[in-house]
Amino acid sequence: MSLLNLTLAQASKALHAGEVSATELTTAYIKAVEELNPRLNAFITPTPELALAQARDADARLKSGTATPLTGIPIAMKDLFCTAGVRTTAASKILSPFVPPYESTVSAKLKAAGAVTLGKANLDEFAMGSSNITSAYGPVENPWKRTGSDAKLVPGGSSGGSAAAVAARLALAATGTDTGGSIRQPAAFTGIAGIKPTYGRCSRYGIVAFASSLDQAGPMARTVEDNAMLLNVMAGFDEKDSTSANVAVPDFTQALTRGVAGKRIGIPREYRLDGTNPEILALWDQGIAWLREAGAEVIDISLPHTKYGLAVYYIVAPAEASSNLARYDGVRFGAREDGHDLIDMYERTRAAGFGPEVKRRIMIGTYVLSHGYYDAYYLKAQKVRALILRDFQQAFTQVDAILTPTAPSAAFGLGEKMDDPVTMYLNDVFTVPASLAGVPAMSVPAGLSSEGLPLGLQIIGRHFDEETVFAVSAAIEKAAGFNALPELRAK
Amino acid sequence: MSLDAATVRRIARLARIRVDDAEVETLQSELNAILGYVEQLAEVNVEGITPLSGGAQMALRHRPDQLSDGGIAEQILANAPDRVGNFFAVPKVVE
Known part of the structure; x- marks a missing residue:
């Protein structure tokens, strides 16, 4: 089996067992980037030399017994995280000459854990967009294709480069940021998993600011477990961010096997919008059935201010x-x-x-x-934002988590939905409410559309209860058994 | 409420973004589409509701007003488009 097909958890085990070196793994990913990035444009700035130097350090740590579960894991860093000495553009022309003298807290934590950075991933300019078409460095191509069609599709946004890189095997995992859906919607469009943690869970220090009361960093990876391993390292209190939460960080991987027996799952009736694609609604119903079979209690709820x-x-x-x-x-x-x-x-x-x-x-x-x-x-x-928060608070007195679709459609074509800004904004209709309320939410790949494109389900939890989000997400992942792969991928 | 061309120019001026005449018309229709969409908030009853400014579920912390860093002028100026000695340089403001 190609090294590129390992999940993060599998790669971590192989590195610790000495079955593969960080240098070998990183070299395989650098080759993948060289091969496919000219087409996908997932990275604005690949940093192969830096990655190899980090991989050598990782190998030394693995030998000396000071390695962490992320040591030697090659990742993509969204180009919104300031990286000391490495150009950080936010996909904007205005930052094209900018080389930060300092490191963001989240990227510093990943670095300290020994993760290897393959480069800076493409995104919508200043993270403003849902399709990665607003990048000043060109759009990102989604590695997925509609069955029988070669039309270029968008990877979603704003973390479109991160999503495409993970899906196409140009990185084992990636960092993203989510202001209104920028981790979850691209994860859904590319058949990977990604979590927007509770507002305040990950430090915003050193992340180019878009909307400070909403911006939140999070991981994007191929499995729910991989996300939990990454969030373990990315999360945590930081004095340098005035809204960072001084809340203990549990080991999120412990929550993965909890199951959902006896859990109460809310299904918000207001998310069943008129005109929603019937395939999306069918997948949602399937998700409900999976959780019920796994022992969860499904409860109809109302989030009246959703619209x-x-x-x-x-x-x-x-x-x-x-x-x-x-x-x-x-x-x-x-x-x-x-x-x-x-x-x-x-x-x-x-x-x-x-x-x-x-x-x-x-x-x-x-x-x-x-x-x-x-x-x-x-x-x-x-004031209406306060009502949206109240909707969630009231719902969470009745349920432990909420299940919805992640996005109202599968990935669309480059150039579609461009008639006016509002049409593009509608992509975020299911993801924005959780952002406004500051609650954690995860997208998990759950099935394919009739055109062969991945679709995601969203699991929303209480403030600082990412553990339940991970438990429910792991149950959906297990039931869905999603193992389809995009047409364009490194092998 | 619909924006006219003069208002679009005034907003651009406030936002310190130069727009030429050809852009004003496009911006006017795009901004009006967005404002038209958000108009629906008018129907929500928010009587007695305290506005929610942030996503954090906690009050902001205090910290001692002390220097914690410094002496890094060279690092700070390294990205400056123009500098004179240890100062950022800009076009002449006062004649």
Whole structure:
């Protein structure tokens, strides 16, 4: 069997048993990146020399007995995590010259555990998008194809490069970030698993900020177990992030075998939207049946403000983005365009450095925060956000976890859903509410569409109860037995 | 509520993004589509509801107001588009 087919857990065992070296494993992945990245564009900046140096260090640790379960595991780092000495672009032109002098907490933790970084993964510009088409470094191609068609499909977004890399065997796992669905929707579109942990679980320090009250880092990998192993390392309190949660981090892998017997699973009726693809609804019903067979009690619940989630999100996220992105002014770092005075320099720098979607969101955010409109838009959205949180809090008095589809469709074609921004935003309809409430949510591959494309189910849990999310996700994974592979993959 | 061209220009100015005349029309229709979509929030009754500003389920921490880092001017300036000595340089502001 090719080294590339091992899961993270299997590779970790093989490394510790001395059956394979970190250098061999890393070399296999570097070859895979060289072979397929020119087509998929999953990495903006591959770092093969750095990866080999890290692999040699990992081999030394494995020999000396100081290795962790992640030592020697080759991963892709979303290019939103600042990496000391390695260019960090956020997929934006405005950051094209930026080489951070410091390391994000999450990437530092992975580095300290001995993980090997293969490079910086592509994404939507500043993580704003659901298809990876807004990257200034070109779109990412989904390694999956519709049966009998060679049409290029999107990998989802914003963590589209991370998702495509893991699915196509260009990385064993990846980091992602999720603001409104940016881990879960691309995971669903590429047939892998990914978790957005509770807000505050992983430090945001050193992650290029998009919407600070929503941004959360998380892992993306081929199995639920692999995700648990990664989150064990990525999570934890950090003084450098003012919203980091000082909450103990359990060993998430211990939750995988808990099963769901006696667990109460909520099925929110408001997620059964008019016009939803019947295949998606059928998969959801299948998921319900699997959990019931595994001994769970299935309960119909109501999350009455679900339909307002997207509208709240598309006020709150742009408002925070307009504030966060004010720092890109051509003065302290990043690209600059000359102007005849300071204001002209700012305006030219930002006009040239930001792509159309980022400009749109900054402008919407500027408007909803501006004098005379703040109460009508931003304050109103924050109040409805409070109601969305209350919906979840009330639901979690009756149930232990919630099951929904991850996305309203399978991966779509490059160039589709481009008519207007709102059509693209609808991709996030099932993922945004959990982001607004700050609760953990995971996408697990659960089946194929009639066109042969992967579909995901989403498991939502209580604040800081990722363990139940992992337990339910593992049960879905086991029942689904999803083992389909994308057409484009390194072998 | 619908944005006119002058308002689009004013927002762009506030956001410090230069837009040329050809862009104004596109932006106007895109921004209006988004604002049209979020209009539905008007129907939600939020009387007595405290606005939720963050995702964290806890109050912000305090920390002592002390220096914890420093002496790294060279690292900070390494990414500057323009510098003069240990300062960021910008076009002349005062004549």
